[in-house]
Amino acid sequence: MGLFDAILGNASEVEAHKITKKIEPIMFDGEVIERAFKVVRDMYVFTNARLILIDKQGMTGKKVSYLTIPYKSISTFSVETAGHFDMDSELSLWVSGRKEPIKKELAKGCDIVGIQKTLARKILS
Helix, strand or coil: CCHHHHHHCCEEEECHHHHHHHHHHHCCCCCCEEEEEEECCEEEEEECCEEEEEEEECCCCCEEEEEEEEHHHEEEEEEECCCCCCCEEEEEEEECCCCCCEEEEEECCCCHHHHHHHHHHHHHC
16 A cells, blocks of 8 residues: 555555464464455455454554454445545445445555455355
């Protein structure tokens, strides 16, 4: 992730093997990380079973919030791709029990087609 993206809060894709040790303690047996994205200190992780949104809070980042979203709870999603003057893409998820969608920014150049395919496969199959 470049410094410019970090300052803007845009997410960049992270290789799964680089975060496995950090995420392993909250994963169940047989759960596998399929894709992961990082925004400065925060991450969102797509596993074979769920989407995990990780929010590090405070100055030190010692306080961490983990939001698990089972794929069956995602009713709708949308992806807005980056344009010529717009530097980022946006992923929006509508989840059961929430009025407003969860929105995440993705850095230009992220595999937005791959994200759409991953979500479609998880939600529609």
